[in-house]
Amino acid sequence: MFSSIRATTSNYLSKGSSLSVEHASSKYLISLDKTFTCGFYTFNATTNAYYFSIWYTNSKERTLVWVANPGKPVNGRGSRLSLWKDGGLVLTDFDDSNVWETNTFSTTVDRVVLHDSGNLVLMDFSGKTLWQSFDYPTDTLLPNQNFTKNQKLISRISPQLLTPGYFSFFFDSDNVLKMVYDGSEFSSLYWPNPNNDVFANGRTSYNSRRVAVLDDKGVFVSSDYLHINTSDMGDLGVKRRLTMDYDGNLRIYSLNNLSGLWTITWLAMSQQCGVHGLCGRNGICTYTPTPKCACPPYYEPFDSTDWSKGCKPKFKMTCSNSRFVEMPKVDYYGFDLNYTTNITFEHCRNLCSGDCRCQAFKHALRSAIWSCYLKGDLYNGYMSNENLFLKIPTSAHTSDSKIILNVSRLGCGIGDSEIVPLPRTYNDAFSRRFKWVYVYSFGGAIGAIEAIIFVASWFFVFKKNRISASLAEGYRTICSQFRSFSYSELKRATGNFKQVLGEGGSGTVYKGTLADEREVAVKKLENIGQGEEEFWAEVSTFGRINHMNLARIWGFCSEGKHRLLVYEYVENGSLDNHLFLSANKTAVLKWETRFKIALGTAKGLAYLHHECLEWVIHCDVKPENILLDSDFEPKISDFGLSKLCQQDDSLGEEEIKEFTSYVRLAKAKMQDEDDSWMTDFVDPRLDGDFKQNQAAIMIEIGILCMEDDRNKRPTMEAVVLVLSNCEADVSFMHSPSNDS
Structure with missing residues (x-):
């Protein structure tokens, strides 16, 4: 139905064509003057959460000015923006479901064009505008973009999450521009000064036009008599934007073309504490x-x-x-x-x-x-x-x-403490370098449960040498839609469930080969309480999840009493086999590989908690559930099964005592002035070849994850930030025998 993917980028997309999220040569539209770029955007290339957006091409961090799907990211595979022949501009996910569309239907449609103004316009053959992004602003107003009634600028929930936040800028019913906090518990007007009436604030409510605009000279004027001059007013060559920031303040920014950084040239609230809702109930x-x-x-x-x-x-x-x-x-x-x-x-x-x-x-x-x-x-x-x-x-x-x-504040090493900051402005964020403020748990127990189970399992498995069968040879990935398999298909694929790969609380895993020659791991689930429809509803969400550190689910079976999941087959087996089965010293995982596995695991969990299309809690993270591909990149398996399987994973009383004693010992050792204590907590088979700072921070993270107070435990998102900050560390600790 579509023409072939265009090999070069331009400023337009013709009827019957599409932009693909996967092909670099067809990802973007670029305005003729190169000021704006339009296409698929992600905050993190390791995730599959993509947004169809417009951004300033030359800004240092791709400053977004418009987003089609702020609350509904699409998959990093198979998603596309298409200009249908019936006139509709449609954003589809990997499964061809419509995520966003312009709702325009005209056989006269010709093309969609990204103008130098940053306006994305759907046009007919005569040049008439059928739809334009300027009519549907998100959190930003561009120069010469009219802002009218029934339009709102709505803040993001955070700098790197495009979900709509709590703050909005709009024309109220009295024809006056206002800013309002609208949270889950209350709403509150905070700008202009709510203690004054309209006239005391220098506004008028007697003009019902309700229109405002920021011009090329840095002047913002509104029908309610609001008049703003930026500090660089008059400079015609400056690129500007007016943004409803995630911290509830309205700001005008100017772009430095040399550095690619933004400077605040006007802001509504000179005292940030005047913004309502920032600190919540009782704060x-x-x-x-x-x-x-x-x-x-x-x-x-x-x-x-x-x-x-x-x-x-x-x-x-x-x-x-x-x-x-x-x-x-x-x-x-x-x-x-x-x-x-x-x-x-x-x-x-x-x-x-x-x-x-x-x-x-x-x-x-x-x-x-x-x-x-x-x-x-x-x-x-x-x-x-x-x-x-x-x-x-x-x-x-x-x-x-x-x-x-x-x-606490945590960095690559032992941190100090500082007072909790309010959200930073975007300008502040540009100047931040290798300083991560240690944030606390998102939803309290979520990140803590993951981290505690991971550390606890690692410790007890190491102590007790629990062993699972190793996975064998490699596989080749062939893309396929998530689908339902019949029980007879999976029975044939596994040779009547002959080769067992592993067993766990949620079921037994068998090796199989599908009809298309894909090698897979088939898991027979046990203790499933859901009926067929409920099971399908739960499992279908897993099929939409895609991250390089999560094992891909190809499909499922829900037939009669049978409940099975079909996973990709991962070459190097599970992590526990490499940690605890390796008798050959040359096969011991090196420190770089271990750190890579820890960081990748944290990224996968952070994705499940904060970034994926559906929020998923794992609840059973352990070495047996961390698979390793041919490059020893970790892939977490069995995510989402906590909703499906009814099992008791609680520790016994003696195990809790032993674990508590271990934690107490680690805390005491960390107080030592020299660094020799770390060797007591690092695999002796490494012969002391490990990076000292990385080991220290990983041990500290593990201890923090086991704090009794859930508010003192880190989220996996925070763990990723800290470990990423330490990733480039080159300081190795060597045993004396290796120093000679």
Whole structure:
């Protein structure tokens, strides 16, 4: 149906043609003046999450200005953008499902063109515009792009996740441009100043046109009388953009053509703590001197990875037996239960004590009259000139009274501590070099469970020398759609399930050869509680997952009582065979290979947790479930089976005691001043040939993953960042025998 893939890039795509995510020669459209590029974009080449986007060609980090599918990334294999002959511009995933389309239908369609302005335009033969990206902005407005009613700039959720976030910029129903935080628990207007009326903010609501534009000279004008001049106003040759950033601030940036970096030339909020929702429920935004999130006394972070979730109390509040803690120079915006004037401090306090809804009160002087404000919810905390009195139960422990600000920072070696920062601006991110702030767990137990099981399994398997059968010869990959197999097909493929490759809690694995000569590993699942439809729904999500560090699932069987999965066959078998079966010293995995396997495993888990098309928790990471290809690149298998199989993977009491003792020993050893302690935790078969800094950081990560407090455990995303930072380390430790 389509013409052959074009061999060179241009600024247009003709009717009946397509752009493929896999072919470099047909991935992009480039504007004639080379300012903008349009095509498939990924933040990490090792993942399969791709977005059809437009970006500034010469910006250092491919600054995206428009995205067709911000919340629905497509697969890195088989996805394409096609201009159909019926006029539709359609983005399809690897399985040919429609992810995004223009909803245009015209037989007169001619081509889609990327203009020098950054506007992607679908045109007919006469040059008439049938559809344009300028009408559907995401988080960025480009020069000469009209911004009108029914349009919004919506922030990303984070710098490298394009899922729509909580902050938006738009024309409200009163015809005034505003910025609003719209989270899961509350919504709040924070710009322009919500304490002022329209006219006090220098705006008007009497113009119903609702249109605004940023021009080539760096001037932004709006029908509500908003007028902005950038600091470099008048320079016609400057490339600019107005972006609703992920931290809730609206900024205009100018591009330095030499460095490829962006400079902020205007921002809406000079005080970042004026942005609502940054620190979540009960959280306080403070300056030390840069903006930070903090928890009030007797509270702790709910999830330090995502401060929008705020802080949770360390106590259980009751309606009676309460007391108050003074919080100097702190206030929370909005959510007042009531406002009472001409009242004493004691009366105000008693009002809060007697109201079960009241969480705090403020007694303040207003126009020479003392007023009382009762707070029903604590959102948008900030530093104030007045004091707030926080309600807590009389039973709350004094040890919980400190304001929580400090967390760990982890680098290639032992880190120090620093205060939790608010999200950085994009400009800040450009200047960051090899400094990774150690973030905490996403969803608490998710990353922790993976890391704990991995380390625990590694330790116990090593101690007990549990052995699985080795996998044999290599295979050749032939692309195929994820499909349903009949039981008879798999029975023939495995020779009536003759050759066992391994056994585990979720079932037995057999070697097989399909009719198309692909070698596969067929797993017979046990203890499956789902019916056929439920099983198909769960397994079909696995078929859409594709990452170089995850074992590919080719298909499944759900027939009668039979439930089977068909995996790619991986040449070098499972990791446990190489760690614990290798009697031949020359076959011992070298340090570089071990580090490569650890980093690849972390990348695979980080993908499952944060990047893949469906969120998947593994819950059974161990050396037996880490397969190695011909280049010893790790591939995690059995992901997603925790949803399907009902099994008990808990450790016995004696194993827990032994493991706890091992962790305690490791912590004690890490306090030694010299580095000789590391040799006690590294495979002696390496004869001391390992990289000292890499070993130290891997041991430290393992210890942190076993913290009792889930908020102190790292996410796999954080582990990937730390290990990647250490990947280029060249400092080897050698045993004395090798130094001679």
